[in-house]
Amino acid sequence: MKNQIIFNRTSVLSLTLFISIFFISCAKNKSTETYFESMNTFMKVQAYGEHAEEANDAAQKYIGQLEKIISVTKPESDIYKLNNTDSYPVEINDQTLDLIKIALNMSEISDGAFNPCLYPVSSTWGFTKKQYRIPDASEIKEKLALCDWRKVRIEGKNVYMDKGMQFDLGGIGKGFAGDEAAKKMMEFGVKSAMLDLGGNIQLIGAKPDRSAWNIGIRNPLDKNSIAGILKAKNCAIITSAGYERYFEGPDGHKYIHIFDGNTGCPVENNLLSTTAIAASGTYCDGLSTAMYVLGLEKSIELWKKQKDFDFIIITNENIVYITKGIAKNFQLNADTGFTVQIIK
Numbered sequence: 001m002k003n004q005i006i007f008n009r010t011s012v013l014s015l016t017l018f019i020s021i022f023f024i025s026c027a028k029n030k031s032t033e034t035y036f037e038s039m040n041t042f043m044k045v046q047a048y049g050e051h052a053e054e055a056n057d058a059a060q061k062y063i064g065q066l067e068k069i070i071s072v073t074k075p076e077s078d079i080y081k082l083n084n085t086d087s088y089p090v091e092i093n094d095q096t097l098d099l100i101k102i103a104l105n106m107s108e109i110s111d112g113a114f115n116p117c118l119y120p121v122s123s124t125w126g127f128t129k130k131q132y133r134i135p136d137a138s139e140i141k142e143k144l145a146l147c148d149w150r151k152v153r154i155e156g157k158n159v160y161m162d163k164g165m166q167f168d169l170g171g172i173g174k175g176f177a178g179d180e181a182a183k184k185m186m187e188f189g190v191k192s193a194m195l196d197l198g199g200n201i202q203l204i205g206a207k208p209d210r211s212a213w214n215i216g217i218r219n220p221l222d223k224n225s226i227a228g229i230l231k232a233k234n235c236a237i238i239t240s241a242g243y244e245r246y247f248e249g250p251d252g253h254k255y256i257h258i259f260d261g262n263t264g265c266p267v268e269n270n271l272l273s274t275t276a277i278a279a280s281g282t283y284c285d286g287l288s289t290a291m292y293v294l295g296l297e298k299s300i301e302l303w304k305k306q307k308d309f310d311f312i313i314i315t316n317e318n319i320v321y322i323t324k325g326i327a328k329n330f331q332l333n334a335d336t337g338f339t340v341q342i343i344k
């Protein structure tokens with residue numbers, strides 16, 4: 001009888017323990033998805049854990065606030081103020097300043113391929129208002145003279161540049177948003193999350209079962225299929241591509257939204273997409289744009305020089321170039337007919 005009572009107590013205790021562990025692990029693996037629109041694109045954040053919902057809300061709120069200060073079109077933004085004044089310096093807030101410094105550093109690293117001051121050129125081609133046109137050579141030359149990123153000077157919180165110069169952080173802003181929103185989510189104890197900011201991916205940790213996330217790399221020739229799957233944890237995966245935004249001229253020629261700062265014209269090369277993979281989203285975003293401008297050979301040189309990122313570059317010869325660091329984690333979609341070449 002005594003034994004029977006002890007047995008029952010043990011059973012109750014075990015059951016209670018089991019239920020507690022079950023609920024704790026449910027809370028840990030609780031996932032919430034939040035969808036919203038920001039920075040002119042659709043975004044989805046998906047956190048796991050007890051405070052997943054609050055973490056998602058904090059990420060969304062943060063990205064909304066960031067957009068307000070770095071937008072080129074919102075009159076209250078730092079960038080708008082910088083771009084539309086006659087008198088310098090302009091004092092801007094710390095976050096915008098940080099991002100401008102990182103962007104200019106990316107220009108240094110990429111020998112100007114990444115240029116955050118190309119707004120006079122891209123707007124004259126009509127990309128900002130979607131009123132596309134092909135400017136003549138003299139107009140391009142005139143606008144290009146206003147795009148010298150080396151003329152930007154920062155002293156404390158003050159930014160100085162020449163009259164007529166204009167910033168555009170569109171090539172790096174979403175990556176920065178991913179980095180900073182991920183930090184906000186981690187403040188809620190989130191150890192596992194995926195942020196999809198218009199196709200730019202920022203990962204916190206691994207999936208709750210500790211396995212890697214499977215990230216589809218879009219097939220640039222078919223929006224409904226993937227070129228392959230990359231297994232990844234705790235990093236950013238960011239793609240630049242001609243298919244994202246472009247217009248067709250009267251001659252049927254395709255003009256894309258990524259500009260070459262040497263010519264003042266949309267980039268034309270054999271690339272279809274460039275994807276950068278590294279810890280920082282800001283870095284990857286800058287790199288993916290820079291690589292698109294640089295082309296394959298110079299991107300390989302940049303990779304060899306920097307040694308701190310991986311890439312996936314797809315060319316119009318249907319070759320997927322991947323760096324050796326991710327070779328084991330990339331699975332080609334055989335249906336595409338693409339072939340893989342590993343860069344060592």
Ligand code: AMP
Binds near residue numbers: 118258260
């Ligand atoms: P992404 O999709 O990250 O490659 O960014 C492309 C956007 O960056 C464009 O829509 C422009 O706003 C801006 N951009 C265009 N060309 C460049 C360039 N060479 N360097 C930096 N930003 C650029």
Ligand code: MG
Binds near residue numbers: 288289290
């Ligand atoms: Mg970019």
